[in-house]
Amino acid sequence: AIQLTQSPSSLSASVGDRVTITCRASQGISSALAWYQQKPGKAPKLLIYDASSLESGVPSRFSGSGSGTDFTLTISSLQPEDFATYYCQQFNSYPHRLTFGGGTKVEIK
Amino acid sequence: QVQLQESGPGLVKPSETLSLTCAVSGYSISSGYYWGWIRQPPGKGLEWIGSIYHSGSTYYNPSLKSRVTISVDTSKNQFSLKLSSVTAADTAVYYCARLWYSSGWYYFDYWGQGTLVTVSS
Numbered sequence: 001a002i003q004l005t006q007s008p009s010s011l012s013a014s015v016g017d018r019v020t021i022t023c024r025a026s027q028g029i030s031s032a033l034a035w036y037q038q039k040p041g042k043a044p045k046l047l048i049y050d051a052s053s054l055e056s057g058v059p060s061r062f063s064g065s066g067s068g069t070d071f072t073l074t075i076s077s078l079q080p081e082d083f084a085t086y087y088c089q090q091f092n093s094y095p096h097r098l099t100f101g102g103g104t105k106v107e108i109k
Numbered sequence: 110q111v112q113l114q115e116s117g118p119g120l121v122k123p124s125e126t127l128s129l130t131c132a133v134s135g136y137s138i139s140s141g142y143y144w145g146w147i148r149q150p151p152g153k154g155l156e157w158i159g160s161i162y163h164s165g166s167t168y169y170n171p172s173l174k175s176r177v178t179i180s181v182d183t184s185k186n187q188f189s190l191k192l193s194s195v196t197a198a199d200t201a202v203y204y205c206a207r208l209w210y211s212s213g214w215y216y217f218d219y220w221g222q223g224t225l226v227t228v229s230s
Contacts, residue, residue, distance in 0.1 A: 001171070032214040043204055043220035044155065050212050087155055091214040096168035098145070098157040098215070 131205030
């Protein structure tokens, strides 16, 4: 089974900072990767799909890149509402299977 | 606007079966898409439980497959989860969600608010 490893598991940053989160797949997954944002007590929200496509309504300060085994989520200028936990997720076609990374908590410095 | 709402008992006894339903509004399940269940133990990460297509085809997480059944009722526009022989390790917030298709791959685009299920005697 494909595993996703996120790093770091947590980070502290200030408003305005550029933040990068990494997700590494245990084997190549092409561009079948999504990023979600989850705030306490809330359901996750889809930010990025197909590794680099921005979901409708998501601010342009969020961007995704990568393919194969190494992926990144970048927040170009961290805003107060961006403090949350971020998860990557991959989809495997055969067999149909979905896997989440362990999460990265972005905290206020 | 697609909306999903989980419902079911918030407390289940060990060894019993957890049963949840996800009611969908704003979209007809019979029109297509996969629909899924995800869970999140308190303070931990997300775990995919399984998915079901509107036709009834199902896929399960291998780690839970022996205990999971997901079914769909298109007449009520809802789908359900049953998890048998539960233990304290199954205590989690359970989410239902729609799987959206893009470029041959699937992602969760609409989520329910989640429901906490506690396994305790």
